[in-house]
Amino acid sequence: MRNKEFEPDEIANAAMHVFWEHGYAATSVQDLVDGTGLSRSSLYNTFENKQGLFQEALKCYQNITLANVEHLSGQGHVKILIRELLTSIMQDELSDPKQRGCLVANTALELAGHDENIAKQIQHNFLRLKTAYEKLIIRGQESGEISPDKNPEALANFFVNTMQGMRVLGKGCDQQQRKQCLSDVLETALQCL
Numbered sequence: 406m407r408n409k410e411f412e413p414d415e416i417a418n419a420a421m422h423v424f425w426e427h428g429y430a431a432t433s434v435q436d437l438v439d440g441t442g443l444s445r446s447s448l449y450n451t452f453e454n455k456q457g458l459f460q461e462a463l464k465c466y467q468n469i470t471l472a473n474v475e476h477l478s479g480q481g482h483v484k485i486l487i488r489e490l491l492t493s494i495m496q497d498e499l500s501d502p503k504q505r506g507c508l509v510a511n512t513a514l515e516l517a518g519h520d521e522n523i524a525k526q527i528q529h530n531f532l533r534l535k536t537a538y539e540k541l542i543i544r545g546q547e548s549g550e551i552s553p554d555k556n557p558e559a560l561a562n563f564f565v566n567t568m569q570g571m572r573v574l575g576k577g578c579d580q581q582q583r584k585q586c587l588s589d590v591l592e593t594a595l596q597c598l
Contacts, residue, residue: 413451416441417461424462425508429455429515460522466508467530473568477537483545484598487538487564491594494568495587498575507572514573534568535561542598551598560597567594 423440424432434455438445452458476490498506505511509530517524538561545551571587578586 411443411447413461414465416443416448416451417458418465420458421462421465421508424459425466425505425511426503428511429459456520460526463508463512463523463526467526467533470507470509470530470534474533474537477534477541483541483548483550484595486541487598488591488595491564491568491571491591494571495575495584495591498571498587499584501575504576506576507569510569510572513569531565531569534565538564545598555598563597564594 419441420437423436427436432455434445434448437443437448437455437458441448443451448458452461473490473493476493477486479486498504509527512523513527517527535558539557542551542555542557542560546553546555546557567590571590574590575583575587
């Protein structure tokens, strides 16, 4: 039996960029062949089908978003950490000429309501973010930076929603108004703390 001459993780990463740019439904197998450099037979032999490759691509993307969780787990003032993360999201949206948004948010809108396995992957990603926000908010309450009468779980859900909403709004907002619109959302969200 011949050894594979490629790393499946590298192929999944390349496919992630193809899916991220086009979305699941609009990505053809030929797009994946072109984007990964593999033949159709190698893709099918390794990942079984387009959905199997997409699930692996989504795992690659979720590893990228781990940086957001790590940022929220960092040292420093709670409000500053949250501002920095939301500012980073805003800058991502403003600097991406392809307006790809967030692969997880895009997938939630496109597939999560129709595919249980994909929905579980999306839920896992959102739960990681929510847990990181909630821990940070509790830390802020313990230090006196955030009022103890705020519900940490509700605020955590709100900030996950704000992040994903900024991604969606960044894709759909008028080019001329995008920066102001996202900046307004960021500042309004921070007032909830």
